[in-house]
Amino acid sequence: MRVAAVCGAAVVAVVGGVAPVTGAVEGRGRGPEAELTYHGSAAMSGGRVHVRFTPHHHGPGGVPDSTAAATVRLRWSEPLADRQELPQGCARAGERVVWCRVGALDAGGVGESLGLRVRLRGAPSEVLLEFDTVWSGGG
Structure with a gap:
């Protein structure tokens, strides 16, 4: 799991306890x-x-094109606004969670770029965003 702190227009990603990297989410x-x-x-x-x-x-191994095979879970430290417009393949899964389908990927492959905009409840000055993969077995 990786965590990104988002403050204003800046992003900082923490990579497994290594020094933060500015401008990227991993x-x-x-x-x-x-x-x-x-x-x-x-x-x-x-x-x-x-x-x-x-x-x-x-x-x-490969990742099959199945909504249950691999899904990226995005979790925010602040609650999301009640109404969200999410892209196809993404769904709200709680007060602070959105899941997006990854799609099929061959070993060594790069998937399609995903973009989403979410509204947070209120207007916090910063938020932590966590990315992790959920597998069909619930991983």
Whole structure:
């Protein structure tokens, strides 16, 4: 799991206890025969967060094109506004959680870029965003 702190228009990603990297969002998830990472960016302004990321599959097995196979879970430290307009393939899964379908990925492959904008309840000055992969077994 990777965590990104979003403050104003700046983003900081913490990579497993390593020094923060400015301007990127990274996440990682491991399944039985697949290892996914997410690379992208996030920007926040006036209680709205725009997130864009691309899944990368490091193998060894493939990821099938199934909504249950691999899903990226995005969790915010602040509650989301009640109404959200999410892109196709993404769904709200609680007060602070959105899930997005990853789609099929061959070993060593790069998936389609995903972009979403969410509204936070109120207008907090910062928010933590966590990325992780949920596998069909509930991982």
